[in-house]
Amino acid sequence: xxxxxxxxxxxxxxxxxxxxxxxxxxxxxxxxxxxxxxxxxxxxxxxxxxxxxxxxxxxxxxxxxxxxxxxxxxxxxxxxxxxxxxxxxxxxxxxxxxxxxxxxxxxxxxxxxxxxxxxxxxxxxxxxxxxxxxxxxxxxxxxxxxxxxxxxxxxxxxxxxxxxxxxxxxxxxxxxxxxxxxxxxxxxxxxxxxxxxxxxxxxxxxxxxxxxxxxxxxxxxx
Amino acid sequence: xxxxxxxxxxxxxxxxxxxxxxxxxxxxxxxxxxxxxxxxxxxxxxxxxxxxxxxxxxxxxxxxxxxxxxxxxxxxxxxxxxxxxxxxxxxxxxxxxxxxxxxxxxxxxxxxxxx
Numbered sequence: 001x002x003x004x005x006x007x008x009x010x011x012x013x014x015x016x017x018x019x020x021x022x023x024x025x026x027x028x029x030x031x032x033x034x035x036x037x038x039x040x041x042x043x044x045x046x047x048x049x050x051x052x053x054x055x056x057x058x059x060x061x062x063x064x065x066x067x068x069x070x071x072x073x074x075x076x077x078x079x080x081x082x083x084x085x086x087x088x089x090x091x092x093x094x095x096x097x098x099x100x101x102x103x104x105x106x107x108x109x110x111x112x113x114x115x116x117x118x119x120x121x122x123x124x125x126x127x128x129x130x131x132x133x134x135x136x137x138x139x140x141x142x143x144x145x146x147x148x149x150x151x152x153x154x155x156x157x158x159x160x161x162x163x164x165x166x167x168x169x170x171x172x173x174x175x176x177x178x179x180x181x182x183x184x185x186x187x188x189x190x191x192x193x194x195x196x197x198x199x200x201x202x203x204x205x206x207x208x209x210x211x212x213x214x215x216x217x218x219x220x221x222x
Numbered sequence: 223x224x225x226x227x228x229x230x231x232x233x234x235x236x237x238x239x240x241x242x243x244x245x246x247x248x249x250x251x252x253x254x255x256x257x258x259x260x261x262x263x264x265x266x267x268x269x270x271x272x273x274x275x276x277x278x279x280x281x282x283x284x285x286x287x288x289x290x291x292x293x294x295x296x297x298x299x300x301x302x303x304x305x306x307x308x309x310x311x312x313x314x315x316x317x318x319x320x321x322x323x324x325x326x327x328x329x330x331x332x333x334x335x336x337x
Contacts, residue, residue: 001335005239009231009328094224126224129261154308155259158322187309190320 013130016098020133023102027110029060030219031118032212033132035156036140037149038122041166043071044199045140046119050078052209053115057216060113062104064096064121071119081108087121095126098133115216124153136215142167143174147181150188157188162195162211169198225263228328229270236280236333244335249283251334257290257325283333292325 008014024031036042043063050059060081063071072084083104087093096118110116118134120127139160141149144167150157157163163185171178182194193211197204216222232252240247256262268285275281292305296318303313305325312318 001337002332003239003241003335004332005235005330006332007235007330009228009235009330012231093227097227125261129224151308154310155261155326158259158310187311190311190318 010130013098016102017131017133020098020101020105023105024110024116024133024135027113028220029110029113029116030136030216031116031132031134032136032138032215033118033120033127033134034138034140035120035124035127035160036122036142037124037145040122040140040142040145041199042119042122042140043074045164045166045197046117047075047078048199048202048205049117049209049212050075050080052205053212054079057114057213057222058112059115059117060108060110061117061119062096062101062108063119064100066092066094066121075119081113083107093126094121094123095130096120096132097130101132114220114222115212124149124156128153128156128159135219136161138162138164140164140166141181141185143170143176143178143181147177147184150181150184154188157185157192160189160192162193162208164208165194165196166199168196168203169201224261225266226270226274228262229267229274232271232330233274233278233280235330237278239333240279240335247279248336249280249333250336251284251286252280253331253333254285254287255290255327255329255331256287257292257327259292259322259325260328262328288331290324290327293323294320294325295323296320 053059061075062083064085067086067088069084072082075082085100085104137160139156185192185194195208236252294305295302296312298318299315301314310320312320
């Protein structure tokens with residue numbers, strides 16, 4: 001006997017993500033899901049971004065890692081409201097699922113925030129698959145990772161709304177073709193905005209900050 | 223890497239779909255649709271599924287996966303085509319705003335019970 005089902009397997013996550021989206025809409029906060037491989041400089045990029053945005057834009061951060069509160073400790077120094085999720089309590093998951101976000105968002109208290117950034121677990125595969133109720137997805141890639149990463153992890157670059165190419169201060173010391181990696185990103189996702197920055201030297205931040213400010217304004221009116 | 227979570231959801235959906243009035247149900251096959259761009263590795267999914275279905279109505283059930291091609295549509299020139307590699311750039315107008323039509327599915331379509 002065949003029983004017809006027709007159900008999306010990630011429906012439970014999608015339902016939670018929709019609840020999150022409604023919560024963030026009610027709180028009038030713009031939410032960015034920031035993803036990358038481990039070691040791309042996501043946390044340093046965030047630290048510098050927070051310092052440059054605040055206090056004009058009020059920012060909160062949810063940081064996901066399998067273990068340690070190292071990233072949260074670094075981000076707290078900026079004065080932003082920060083909370084950490086460690087997935088080792090949940091079986092060491094390789095991504096943040098939607099149901100993990102809401103409690104942290106409530107703990108942060110989104111009433112006085114314009115922008116909430118979720119720093120996802122370092123991984124170019126799984127986080128791309130899981131909607132967390134965000135408004136935009138940002139992917140960070142660094143120049144030490146190889147020009148073909150967008151072609152090797154196409155889903156991540158397909159679902160991204162914006163890409164950051166980090167560590168450009170290292171370009172003089174590497175055989176890395178920055179034009180090629182941007183071309184590869186655009187092969188996977190034509191028209192993807194790409195910002196080339198150095199979180200260390202703070203070169204190239206203005207266009208990225210401007211993009212964020214416009215997005216926050218478009219949603220919140222602030 | 224998240225195939226265990228997907229396998230757990232599969233089992234939950236399958237068990238919830240079996241009518242309560244069937245005594246000692248035994249599932250022979252689960253029919254799935256998985257898009258070619260979905261982050262699911264077939265061997266990992268099958269491995270996880272075998273482990274967690276021990277002593278359940280799904281023990282020894284087979285996963286029959288229909289892999290769905292990645293089909294895209296260019297909103298600028300209105301062409302549709304199948305993407306077989308990582309390149310999504312429109313081959314017709316080369317500048318199009320390309321949207322995905324299929325290829326990200328992770329769905330359970332039906333299950334088959336032993337008579």
